[in-house]
Amino acid sequence: MSYSSALRASYQQELDAIRAAGLFKEERYIHAPQGAEIEVEFPSGASVKKVINMCANNYLGLSSHPDVIDAARKGLDHRGYGLSSVRFICGTQDIHRELENKLTAFLGTEDTLLFPSCMDANAGVFEAVLNDQDVMISDRLVHASLIDGMRLCKAMTDTYKHSDLAHLEEKLQEHQDKRVRLIITDGVFSMDGDLAKLDTIVELAEKYNAMVLVDDSHASGFIGKTGRGTHEHCGVVGKIDIITTTLGKALGGASGGCVSGRRELVEMCRQRARPYLFSNTVAPVIVSGALKVLDLISRTTERRDKLEENTRYWRKLLTEAGLDIKEGESPIVPVMLYNAKLAQDFARDLFGEGIYAIGFFHPVVPKGQARIRTQLSAAHDKHHLDKAAAAFTKIGKKYEILGLGKKEIIAKYGQ
């Protein structure tokens, strides 16, 4: 069928409906490298504005680090721009294996396989290691890419209520007849910033003979005493069967992901995972940059320590200002507003004050849970956070929500 005017109209109608529902996503153009301060242009708005960035996944501030850029440049000089091949044909260089080995050492696993992204790692891992005699039991709030990966796999799916490990235990009992039980969770959940209780999850896995997969995209590089991830924080290094994670957040922020874990499982991915077999290899420039990132963060914990300090300071500032934040220890700090329109208006006003943060509402978070998600970075200095907190306070005053809790904000603005 051709792209008829009727078909065009029907797509346009669907797009109009998205806009009418207030769910239309518009890109903003950044005229600068990623950092604590960026220049942002709203396509529909006026000029380019310099703002403090409170919404990047640049947790360690390495996205534009001079040493990383320098290493990437050297990679470009010595290994070229691209490989024009998937890994298994003629796309694997010495540096790809070197990076896999470094990731293995950093994560405390047995082996690692690089993917074009963590989305791809999650898309490939399940069908590579499971079959129709198995079950995947996932937390109900896992990342979209894990859900997509599970969809591509023939194993049965089941879920447990978010972080409800009594519920997980029931599910494990229920599925004792399966060949493999795979428990699936995020390490740090991206919307609330809460951590999975991996110590108890590992105990349950041992008790009920199950494997554990953790997506640590929002943790690798900074959660845990030396930044290895949620498994380090929970004292279960070496006990997670499969870790998937991204190079696109704290670890340099370019792109790339991996599956890391038990040797045989990683090898199964090398043999079978379709995004590994059928998508192009990670570019040498990124591999070289990532090698430098791992060097930097293996040598010193300075950056993750600064991030932790910034997080503590930011949480204190917002709490003292009377804003309603989600408790926790991760550098994801949601400011709860409950009402979608309020979240959008609040974010727009913050931008006016030179603070860049995004309002999240349904369907990204549950209905009535609208918020502004702020994210800390080691690239922030105290003066950035002081200025951002002053703006949050000013706008909070404008909407008269300072000192109010959930009930009062909902009473005022509705859900």
Ligand SMILES: *Cc1c(COP(=O)(O)O)cnc(C)c1O
């Ligand atoms: C960001 C994210 C991903 C996707 O990572 P990419 O490398 O950008 O594809 C996967 N899982 C989780 C939990 C994430 O937060």
